[in-house]
Amino acid sequence: MTTVAVLGAGKIGEALLSGLLHAGRSADDLLFTERHAERAAELTATYGIRSADVPTAAKTADVLVVAVKPQDIDPLLDDLAGVVGPETLVVSLCAGLPTALFERRLPHGVPVVRVMPNTPMLVGEAMSAISPGRHAGPEHLAIVEELLSAVGKVARVPESQQDAVTALSGSGPAYFFFLVEAMIDAGILLGLPRAVAEKLIVQSAVGAAAMLAETGEHPVTLREAVTSPAGTTIMAIRELERHGVRAALLAAIEAARDRSRELGQPHDAD
């Protein structure tokens, strides 16, 4: 069994650790590094996973998962440069950061795989897209695929698509949460108690997601089946179109893609 160290156990790092434990991986095969002792102690108390410093994590683990904010990458790469070699697989979850950045800053030959996961890995329902760097071979992709398959679905994409993937599925859960939040507010507007509105909308979201995943039907077909002639749904759809919700989504996701590109840019001249 490979030992995995998560470098930076914040939101996504914790989701990965928790998801791997739920999938049956032993806490003994996991490690993490954190900047603050308090946060490290809290995670160890919750999950029984050991914390370590970066050199210890690099010596002990076969796979190092980098899960710090893109803005925090420089000092971490400095720390890693002296302690990793081609035998260590580096997996980056960082939005926007190209594998070439890691390859420039780490010793020659270190294999790097860029991944864009999402937080549903907490419940075993992540969507992760993976792309190999220059020194990552099929064996490295297979390790990453196996690791992430335990916490959701995995797709292989060319690295040139990762900024779009980040905007679509990396950030995607936030768009659905936003929609659910707004629909619950609509329930309040119509006079429903909050608890009732929440139950109605969350189960409608679960049911709609299951239909999308399980029937294989196109979303248009599924929506048409809800939309009765001269009924209620078409009145709502007309309002959504009138308010430009479709165009807003296109613009929003394009803006997220642009931000992902921007996050990689400070390092272009490294």
Ligand SMILES: NC(=O)C1=CN([C@@H]2O[C@H](COP(=O)(O)OP(=O)(O)OC[C@H]3O[C@@H](n4cnc5c(N)ncnc54)[C@H](OP(=O)(O)O)[C@@H]3O)[C@@H](O)[C@H]2O)C=CC1
């Ligand atoms: N959240 C999400 O849904 C997703 C995030 N990502 C990517 O994952 C990365 C992390 O995002 P997220 O979890 O949201 O961010 P967080 O800020 O929640 O987590 C990052 C963690 O890393 C810690 N940290 C920073 N530098 C170091 C270091 N040198 N050594 C050890 N720990 C360190 C931070 O500590 P401190 O609190 O002190 O800053 C923080 O706890 C980002 O690059 C993001 O693009 C990718 C997909 C989805």
Ligand SMILES: O=C(O)[C@@H]1CCC=N1
């Ligand atoms: O908002 C972000 O930058 C990160 C990357 C994808 C999801 N969360």
